[in-house]
Each structure stands twice: as C-alpha cells, then as structure tokens.
Amino acid sequence: MKKYIFLSMLTAGYLFLITPFTTYMRSKPFIEKLGYVPQAEVLKFVAADQKVFLADSLVLKSLFYFGSLAGRSGAELVLPPDYFSLYKTIETAVKLDPYNLDAYYFAQAVMVWDAKRVKEANALLEYGTKYRDWDYQLPFFLGFNYAYFLKDYQNAAKHYQKAADLSGEPLLAKLAGRYMYESGQTDLALAYLSTMEKSARNAAIKKEFQERIAAFSAVKRIETAMADYKRDFGTVSRSIDELLRKGYLKDLPVDPYGGQFFIDESGQVRSTSKFAFHVEKSAGNRGK
Amino acid sequence: MLSVARVTLKGVFRDRVFQGIFMAALLFLFIPSVASLSMRQVTELSISLSLSLISFILLLLAVFLGGASLWKDMERRYSFSVLALPIKRSDYLLGKFCGVALFLLLTVLLLWAVTSLVVFFASGIYPSPRPVAWHYLFLAVFYDSLKYILLVAVAFLFSTVSTSFFLPIFGTIAIFLVGSATQEAYDFIHTPLAKDIPAVVKGAATGLYYILPNFTAFDLKLNAIYGVQVSGQGLLLTFGYFLVYTAIVLFLATVVFSRRELK
Known part of the structure; x- marks a missing residue:
C-alpha cells in the first residue's frame, strides 16, 4: 500500500512540474x-x-x-x-x-x-x-x-x-x-x-511563398494599372488613389504583410511593410 | 578454432543480443515518417538515417561484444575448461573473434535488408530525381561492417591485456573516436591554416595517423546517399587495409594472450 501511495505522490509531483517545465522549454530562445x-x-x-x-x-x-x-x-x-x-x-x-x-x-x-x-x-x-x-x-x-x-x-x-x-x-x-x-x-x-511554391513540401515554407506570391501579384496589378494609365494619359500616375478614382484599379490591393502600397518618386510600387512581417519586440531576439 | 567460433556465435544468440538489436531496429519504423519532413530530399534523408542507425547499432555491438566476450569467459572461468582441451590459445582467441565477426555480418545482412525496404518505401513517398544507388547502399553497409569488425579486433586486443571490464570498453570507444578523426587531423595539419602549429604536435598527429586505425576510409555514406561515384581503387585499397590491419591487431592479441598468466 505504502508503495502505491509513494508512486502516486511521485506521479502528482511529475504532473505538477510538467506544465511549467514544458512552457519553460518552449520559451527558450533558438x-x-x-x-x-x-x-x-x-x-x-x-x-x-x-x-x-x-x-x-x-x-x-x-x-x-x-x-x-x-x-x-x-x-x-x-x-x-x-x-x-x-x-x-x-x-x-x-x-x-x-x-x-x-x-x-x-x-x-x-x-x-x-x-x-x-x-x-x-x-x-x-x-x-x-x-x-x-x-x-x-x-x-x-x-x-x-x-x-x-x-x-x-x-x-x-x-x-x-x-x-x-x-x-x-x-x-x-x-x-x-x-x-x-x-x-x-x-x-x-x-x-x-x-x-509548387514544389514546396513543408507547410511553413509553402505558406511563406504563398504570402509572397500574393504580395507580388498585388504589385503586378498596380503596375498593370499604371501601364494602362500611362498609355491613356502619357504620364505616370503618382498615386494609387488616382488609379482607383479613375477606374484603373477596381479595389485597393491588399498587402498580406499588413502594409499600405504606394508609388515612390521613381515610379516603383512599394509597400510600407517592405514585404516583411512586422516583428513584435520581445525577449529572445538575438539575431542581427 | 571453428568449433570455438560456433560456440561463441551460439553464446551470443543465447545472450539474447538479437532481441536487443530488434528493439533498436524498431527505430527503422520511424525513418519514413522522419524522412518525409525533408523539404527536398526524402529518399536521401531515409538512406542517411538508416545508415546512421546501422552504424550506431554496429558500434554498440562491436564495443560490447568485442570488449566483453573474452573478458566474460575469463571471469566465468570458461576459458580454463576450454584451454584444458587440446586447443591452442591463439586458436581459441581467433575462434572467439570469428564468432563475434560472424554475428556482426549476420546482423548487417539483416539490417541491410530492412534498410532496403525502408528506402524503397521512402522513395515511393517522394521520388528523388536521381535514382537510388542500390549498389552503393550495399557497399556502404558492407564497408561499415568491415570497420566494426576491425574495431572488434581492437577490443579483443584490449581484452587480452586487461583484467577489468572497463579498459576494453572505454579503450575501444576511445580508439573508435580517435580513429574516426585522424584523417581530419592529418588533412588539417597539411593546410596553410596549420602553419603556426608546432612541429612536435604535427609529428605526433602524423604518427598517430599511421599507427591508429583509419576508420574514415570505410565511410561510404555520402556515396550511398547521393550516388556520388566510388573509386574502385579506393575500395580495393581499403579492403586490403582492413585485412592487413586486422591481421596485425589479431596477431598482437594472440601473442599477448599466449603469454598471459591465467588465474
């Protein structure tokens, strides 16, 4: 009987420790x-x-x-x-x-x-x-x-x-x-x-490619609209709003990285996200 | 000598070593799942993991069977009864060595068959653009077995000089580790990076390179995994090296064992 009580106590101790232990291990920096x-x-x-x-x-x-x-x-x-x-x-x-x-x-x-x-x-x-x-x-x-x-x-x-x-x-x-x-x-x-993307087998890597394809497809839509605008007016459009207002873009393309698209001084389509996810400042960022 | 080898082989089976190998070999079942995590080389990863597992199992067998076989007989005083018969000490030692070596070869044959099945299955999940080099896979496993048979010979040599269980076991592990690194060390001291290393150290490294067994030569894993061509001359030289080096070690072991006072 004593043996079983002892084993139960040890099991309870293990169960008590395992959750904080797992959390600690998960939170360890890479x-x-x-x-x-x-x-x-x-x-x-x-x-x-x-x-x-x-x-x-x-x-x-x-x-x-x-x-x-x-x-x-x-x-x-x-x-x-x-x-x-x-x-x-x-x-x-x-x-x-x-x-x-x-x-x-x-x-x-x-x-x-x-x-x-x-x-x-x-x-x-x-x-x-x-x-x-x-x-x-x-x-x-x-x-x-x-x-x-x-x-x-x-x-x-x-x-x-x-x-x-x-x-x-x-x-x-x-x-x-x-x-x-x-x-x-x-x-x-x-x-x-x-x-x-087609040949990616790992889910995380595939998702990475899909997001980037979505971002570049959005850029491509804006570039096509800009080319149409230039063909019609002979000048380069300076803003995405203008392209929307004049019907060259049906809706505002979405940046999957959470940024806003804009046209820079050189006429290139850019995003405020710089096509990278915004990173929360937190402990463990040791990479430079 | 043959009867000693037969008895040794039977003894290894009686000790249920195969059950231990079977437990370790269960890991083969997980190899296709782990290999499927690879992004681009599922088949290659399955070969790599299988060969690594074979090497690991063979290392354990070589160290423990090689290190304990002779020592156990002496400890249980079996050696006395056997040596009371009209049998030379050298025949007794070589017979025991052949028994262990034969067991290693049987194990390798079994593990090679399992590996072939695992690789065949994994290559079905995600075929590699390059076909599996089955002949290189066989060569890699075969040369791995030669390496560990040589290690068994080293373990026997330690057993002949030692009265304790620890020297053969730890001595064999140490020789395995050093013997696997001597080629790297030798290559390194011949690079411009090593120009500041004292001549004495270089001399010692070169000396060890020639004296200790060179286990790197037996490692054909990369050739088997990626189908990289193997040099026929290299294979022949390595096989010759194995025969001569093993013979020298066994000769020394028989000389020491013949002079040893058995109490």
Missing part, C-alpha cells in the same frame, strides 16, 4: 534550444561516422524552429526569427554534408527574402554547386538572386545558362535576359516564386 553549435571544423573531429546525421539534425532543427514561427497573429510574428543563428546552423550543416539539398533550399527560401542575407546565401549556394554538380536547382537559385536582388545580370545569365544546361530546359537560359529591366522584376519574382 540558440539555447539548439545548444551551442561548435564550428563545423570542430564537429568533424567528434562526430565520428555520424557527420551526415548531424547535418540532417541541424537542418531539421532549423526547419522545426522556422515552422514553430508559423503561429502568427494577424500580420505579426509571435517571436522574431533568430536569423543569425539559423544562418550559422545551416552553414555548419553544409560543411558537414556539402551535398545536403535541404540546407541550400532552406537558405534560399528563408535567408534571402526575410533576412536579406543574399550574399551569404549565394556563398553557400556557390559552395554547394562544387559538390552537387548534377543539380540545376542551385544555379537556378543563384541566377535569381543575382538578377533580382543584386541586379548583376552578367552573373545571373551565367548561372541561368548552367541551370539550363543541367536541366535540359533551355527556357531557363532566357530568364535573366527577359527580366533584366526594372519593369520586369515583378514578373521575374512571380515566375521564380511560383516554381518554388
């Missing part, structure tokens, strides 16, 4: 959850024959972390992503397993858009092309990054050509040339995002 990730050079020494497994674990941890941010309320992120730790984790993963496509895909899907770490992502992707020399996806990502973010059309064309050669899809080679003008940037982004 870098603490992941633990300190030593440099890949050091990990290679201690990982013995489990280097690839270690790389897989790091990528999955990054993915789970990013997926956990999907608990967004309205247009706000519940917690700001710790992009710096994410980037370092992914970098370590590819040094342990330079063939890991998930790592490169994650870097491309998340790091270039949200963290604006295009040059770092490109460095990772170029490192990857040395190993995955059969894969068209990495040069395809690189071509897009050079064309869209860095406006380096020479490098973009080089990578798109490589993607075309590897995939046997000659259309890819024409991408950089076709969209090299500012007016074609939205089309370039939409073409790229649609390709990525």
